[in-house]
């Protein structure tokens with residue numbers, strides 16, 4: 514990595530799989546018979562808020578039981594030691610990157626531990642279950658708090674900062690993501706277009722695997738520390 518300065522790392526659910534958090538797609542990628550595309554939309558929330566709150570309450574509870582794995586730790590070490598620009602863009606709504614110590618990190622699809630009041634528009638830390646919306650700590654309105662998660666059809670967070678980092682990147686690395694969800698799935702092509710080398714780390718080829726110059730297939734907890742060394 515001697516002639517590299519600027520690194521962008523995109524992470525997905527496969528990065529946290531070995532910590533014990535389920536991925537979205539594939540054989541185990543269903544939640545109580547629902548596809549994520551049917552639960553993670555503003556329309557689903559408007560239709561059946563209790564169902565959607567249940568989905569996120571269960572995942573928030575599960576998150577409290579798990580720990581970062583060797584992939585998170587290796588990325589946090591790289592973040593601490595890399596002298597050039599580095600940005601970890603995670604699609605994950607868990608906090609395992611920050612618990613491992615990563616600092617240069619963006620959550621483009623929101624965070625489980627955050628609530629968003631649709632009445633007063635405030636966002637705030639939310640550790641426990643939301644039940645049916647809870648009371649907003651800012652305006653005290655009951656039943657108007659939603660998970661601070663980017664659902665299908667909504668604009669992912671921090672797109673401007675992400676685009677700027679990708680355009681400048683010398684190396685773009687994609688870890689444990691299926692490449693099924695845009696705009697994240699398109700980052701590799703933008704990075705290539707602007708001259709970055711591209712590396713995929715995954716259990717198996719993703720939907721965009723042909724866009725990567727280098728591919729390393731195996732568990733993230735093994736392949737990420739090997740790459741960082």
Ligand code: BJW
Nearest residue numbers: 525526527536537538604665666689690691694695716733
């Ligand atoms: C391992 C492993 C191990 C397993 N080691 N690897 C262009 C074309 C078509 C459609 C669209 C388009 N642009 C936009 C759309 C619409 C839509 C979309 O992409 N639809 C697709 C289904 C086609 N996108 C949107 O609506 C987005 N918004 C948007 O585009 O706004 C407009 C806009 C315009 C212009 C610029 C910018 C924006 C919003 C998308 C929001 C996604 N939200 C979700 C749910 C919320 C979060 C949550 O509940 O947690 O985010 S969906 C879900 O998928 C979640 C994830 O972050 C996301 C990606 O999933 P991920 O991480 O890739 O997981 P999996 O399960 O798919 O894959 C796991 C991978 O890990 C696999 O590859 C395994 O092999 C691997 N793996 N174990 C290494 N141990």
